[in-house]
Amino acid sequence: MSEEPRETPARVQRVPEPSGVPAVELRGVTRSYADQVAVRELSLRVGEGEFFSVLGPSGSGKTTLLRMVAGFEDPDGGAILLGGRDVVGVPAYRRDVNTVFQSYALFPHLSVWDNVAYGLRRLGLRRAELRTRVGDYLELVQLAGYGRRRPHQLSGGQQQRVAIARALARRPRVLLLDEPLAALDAQLRAQLRVELTRIQREVGTTFLYVTHDQEEALVLSHRLAVLRAGRVEQVGTPADVYERPASRFVAEFIRSSTTGGSNVLEGTVRTVTTAGDVATVEVAVGEGSVLAELPPNRALRRGQPVAVAVRPEKARLYAGEDAGPPSGWSRVPVRLRDTVYTGAATEHLVEVVGAPGALLTVFTQNTRRAGEAEPGGGPVLAGWEPRFSVLLDDDPSGDASSEPSGAARPPAAETGLTPGSAPDPVGVTARSDVR
Amino acid sequence: MGGMTRGGTGRSLAGWAALAPAGLWLGAFFVVPVALVAQYSFATRDLGIARVVLPWTLDAYRLALDPAVLPIFWRTAAYSLSATLACLVIGLPLAWFVARHAGRWRLVLLGAVLVPFWASHLARVYAWKALLAEDGPVNRVLGLVGLDRPGGLLLTDAAVVVGLTYGYLPFMVLPLYVVCRRFDPRLLEASYDLGHGRFGTFFRVVLPGLAPGVVAGSLLVLVPSVGDFVTPALLGGVNQLTFGGVIDDQFRGGNNWPLGSALAVLLLATVAVLWVARGRRAREVL
Numbered sequence: 001m002s003e004e005p006r007e008t009p010a011r012v013q014r015v016p017e018p019s020g021v022p023a024v025e026l027r028g029v030t031r032s033y034a035d036q037v038a039v040r041e042l043s044l045r046v047g048e049g050e051f052f053s054v055l056g057p058s059g060s061g062k063t064t065l066l067r068m069v070a071g072f073e074d075p076d077g078g079a080i081l082l083g084g085r086d087v088v089g090v091p092a093y094r095r096d097v098n099t100v101f102q103s104y105a106l107f108p109h110l111s112v113w114d115n116v117a118y119g120l121r122r123l124g125l126r127r128a129e130l131r132t133r134v135g136d137y138l139e140l141v142q143l144a145g146y147g148r149r150r151p152h153q154l155s156g157g158q159q160q161r162v163a164i165a166r167a168l169a170r171r172p173r174v175l176l177l178d179e180p181l182a183a184l185d186a187q188l189r190a191q192l193r194v195e196l197t198r199i200q201r202e203v204g205t206t207f208l209y210v211t212h213d214q215e216e217a218l219v220l221s222h223r224l225a226v227l228r229a230g231r232v233e234q235v236g237t238p239a240d241v242y243e244r245p246a247s248r249f250v251a252e253f254i255r256s257s258t259t260g261g262s263n264v265l266e267g268t269v270r271t272v273t274t275a276g277d278v279a280t281v282e283v284a285v286g287e288g289s290v291l292a293e294l295p296p297n298r299a300l301r302r303g304q305p306v307a308v309a310v311r312p313e314k315a316r317l318y319a320g321e322d323a324g325p326p327s328g329w330s331r332v333p334v335r336l337r338d339t340v341y342t343g344a345a346t347e348h349l350v351e352v353v354g355a356p357g358a359l360l361t362v363f364t365q366n367t368r369r370a371g372e373a374e375p376g377g378g379p380v381l382a383g384w385e386p387r388f389s390v391l392l393d394d395d396p397s398g399d400a401s402s403e404p405s406g407a408a409r410p411p412a413a414e415t416g417l418t419p420g421s422a423p424d425p426v427g428v429t430a431r432s433d434v435r
Numbered sequence: 436m437g438g439m440t441r442g443g444t445g446r447s448l449a450g451w452a453a454l455a456p457a458g459l460w461l462g463a464f465f466v467v468p469v470a471l472v473a474q475y476s477f478a479t480r481d482l483g484i485a486r487v488v489l490p491w492t493l494d495a496y497r498l499a500l501d502p503a504v505l506p507i508f509w510r511t512a513a514y515s516l517s518a519t520l521a522c523l524v525i526g527l528p529l530a531w532f533v534a535r536h537a538g539r540w541r542l543v544l545l546g547a548v549l550v551p552f553w554a555s556h557l558a559r560v561y562a563w564k565a566l567l568a569e570d571g572p573v574n575r576v577l578g579l580v581g582l583d584r585p586g587g588l589l590l591t592d593a594a595v596v597v598g599l600t601y602g603y604l605p606f607m608v609l610p611l612y613v614v615c616r617r618f619d620p621r622l623l624e625a626s627y628d629l630g631h632g633r634f635g636t637f638f639r640v641v642l643p644g645l646a647p648g649v650v651a652g653s654l655l656v657l658v659p660s661v662g663d664f665v666t667p668a669l670l671g672g673v674n675q676l677t678f679g680g681v682i683d684d685q686f687r688g689g690n691n692w693p694l695g696s697a698l699a700v701l702l703l704a705t706v707a708v709l710w711v712a713r714g715r716r717a718r719e720v721l
Contacts, residue, residue, distance in 0.1 A: 070628060071627070071628075072628075092624070093627045093632050098628055098629065101625060105621040107625070107626075109643040118626075118631075119628075119629030121631070122631060
C-alpha cells in the first residue's frame with residue numbers, strides 16, 4: 001500500500017488514466033543464467049496506452065525482462081500477464097506483442113514493403129486490406145514511397161522507422177522497444193525521440209521501452225521504472241524519479257551527463273526542527289550545513305550519518321560571504337574545481353570545503369553573456385532551498401545482494417522508510433539558527 | 436571471390452605486374468588448352484592416329500547434337516541434379532550445425548568435412564565400389580531387412596548418384612557454411628515475433644537468407660558432376676554412360692578428337708550459361 005504514492009498515474013494531458021486490467025503485468029518474475037540472476041522477484045504493472053520505460057545500467061536485467069515479455073525467454077518463476085492472461089510458455093509467435101529490435105533485424109532479402117507486410121501474412125487479411133494496412137503504417141513512420149527499397153538502401157534512422165512500422169502493423173497490444181535508438185547518432189536520436197512520442201500518441205498502443213539512457217527515459221515516458229541488479233528500484237513519472245529519487249542508486253544513476261556528478265553528499269544529522277507541520281533536518285556536510293524537509297514517516301537521530309542529494313539546477317552558487325544564500329537555505333562553502341560551458345547552461349563542479357571528495361555539480365543558466373559575473377577561483381558558497389534536498393535512505397550503493405530476497409515486495413518498501421522506529425529521535429526543539 | 440578482384444578500380448602498373456605470373460599461368464594452362472579444344476572441334480577426324488586434320492567443318496557439332504546423344508545428355512542432367520539435391524539436403528543441416536552450434540568444435544568438424552579431399556578421387560570411388568558390391572556392407576545391411584539386391588548395388592543409377600553425392604558434398608558444405616556463419620540469428624527472433632512459426636520462418640527467412648550459398652554450392656557440385664566420367668564408369672555400367680564418359684571415349688577409345696572437343700565445348704557452354712545466370716546475390720559468395 002505504501003507504493004501508491006510512487007505509482008503515480010501518468011500525466012493526464014498525454015495519456016488516458018491507466019485503468020482496469022494492466023496491459024503488461026509482471027508478478028515476482030525471476031530469471032537466472034548459469035550463475036547469475038538477471039531478474040529477481042520483479043513485479044511491475046504497465047497501464048493500457050502508457051509509454052512506459054525500463055531504465056537501468058547494462059546488466060540490470062532490462063533486456064532480459066523485455067525478452068521474457070516478447071516470449072524469447074521464459075522466466076524461472078513468476079507470472080507474465082498480457083491483458084490479464086498469463087503468457088508464460090506461450091511461444092513468441094502467438095503473443096500479442098511485437099518488438100522493435102536495437103539492431104532493427106529487418107529482413108535483408110525483402111523490400112521495405114514486404115518487411116512491413118511480413119507480420120501480416122498470417123493474419124488472413126484480404127489483398128486490398130493488406131495493401132492499405134502496409135501503406136498506412138509506412139505513412140505513419142513517414143516512409144511512404146520507400147516501399148520498393150531494400151533495407152540496405154536506407155539510412156539507420158530510416159531502417160529503424162521501418163522496424164517500428166513492421167512491429168506496429170500487426171496492431172499488437174504492447175509494443176516492445178529494445179534500446180531502439182542506441183545505434184543512431186545523437187542528432188538522429190533526438191529526431192526519432194520526437195517521432196516516437198508522436199507515433200505513440202497517434203496509435204495509442206502501450207509502449208514498453210527499454211533503455212540505459214536516462215534522458216531518453218525522462219523525455220519519452222509517461223512513467224518509468226529504474227532497474228538495478230534485476231530489481232525495480234523506483235517506479236514513477238519522470239518528474240517523480242528525477243526530483244524525488246527513492247534511493248541513492250536512482251539519485252546517482254540519473255545524473256548530469258557532462259560533469260557526471262551524482263550530487264550525493266554524505267553528512268551527519270545536526271538538528272531537527274519543526275515549524276508548523278514541516279520538520280526540517282539540518283545535516284552537517286564538511287563546513288556547510290544542508291537543510292532538508294523531513295518526510296513525515298521518517299525519523300532521524302542526532303549524529304546519524306545520512307546522504308542528501310540535490311539536483312544540479314536547483315542549487316546556486318554565490319560569490320562570497322557578503323552575497324550568500326538567503327537564510328533558511330542550505331549553505332555550503334565550496335571550492336570551484338571545474339567549469340564546463342555547455343551552451344544553454346554552465347556546469348560548475350565544486351568540492352565541499354572540509355569534506356574532501358564530496359563533489360557537487362551546479363548548473364547555471366547562461367542568461368547573461370558568457371564571461372560576465374562568473375565566480376572566481378576562490379571559495380564560494382552553494383545554496384538551495386530545503387525542499388530541494390532529497391534525504392536518501394541508508395542503503396549503500398553497490399551491493400544489491402545484501403537486500404533481503406523475500407517475496408515480491410513493492411518497490412517503495414525498499415526505500416527504507418521507517419515510520420517512528422528510530423530509538424532516539426532528536427527532540428522537537430525551537431526553531432534553531434540554521435546558520 | 437570475384438567481387439574482390441573487381442573491387443579495385445584504376446590499378447597501377449605495379450599492380451598489373453603483380454598479376455603477371457597468375458596471368459601467364461592461366462594463359463598457358465587454361466586459355467591455350469581451351470582454345471585448342473575449341474579449334475579441334477571444327478577440325479576433321481584423322482582416321483588411324485589420334486590427331487586432327489583439316490579441313491574445318493561443322494561435322495563434329497552435327498554429330499554431337501545428333502538425337503542419339505540426347506538420352507545421354509538427359510541422363511547426365513538427371514544424375515548431376517539428383518546429386519546436387521542430395522548434397523543440399525545433407526549439406527544444409529550439416530553446415531548449419533557446424534556453423535552455429537558446434538562451438539569450439541567448429542573448425543575441427545569443418546576439417547573433418549575436408550579430410551576426404553586428402554585421398555584421391557579415384558581411390559574414394561573404388562572404396563564405394565567395395566561398399567556397394569554384392570558382398571559389401573551396404574548390400575548386407577539391406578539384406579537384413581530383405582532389401583538386398585543380387586549382384587550388389589553396383590551398375591545402378593543409385594550407385595552413380597551416391598558416388599557423385601559423396602564426391603562433391605564438401606563443395607556444397609563450404610559455401611553453405613559461409614552463409615550460415617553470416618546469417619543473423621536475430622532475424623529468427625524477428626520472424627517469430629511477427630507471428631511466423633518454425634516452418635514459415637525456415638522458408639521465408641532462413642532459406643532466402645542462405646540462398647547465395649545454396650546457389651553457389653549447387654553450382655560447385657553440379658558442374659564437376661556433369662563432367663565427371665570416373666564415377667559413372669566405375670560405379671555404373673553401360674546403361675549409366677554419361678556425357679563425360681562419352682567425351683572420354685572419343686579421346687581415348689574412339690579416336691574422334693573433333694567430336695570429343697565439340698562435346699566438351701557444348702558442355703563448357705552450358706556451364707558458362709549456368710555460371711552467368713547464377714544471380715547477383717550468389718556472386719557475394721562465389
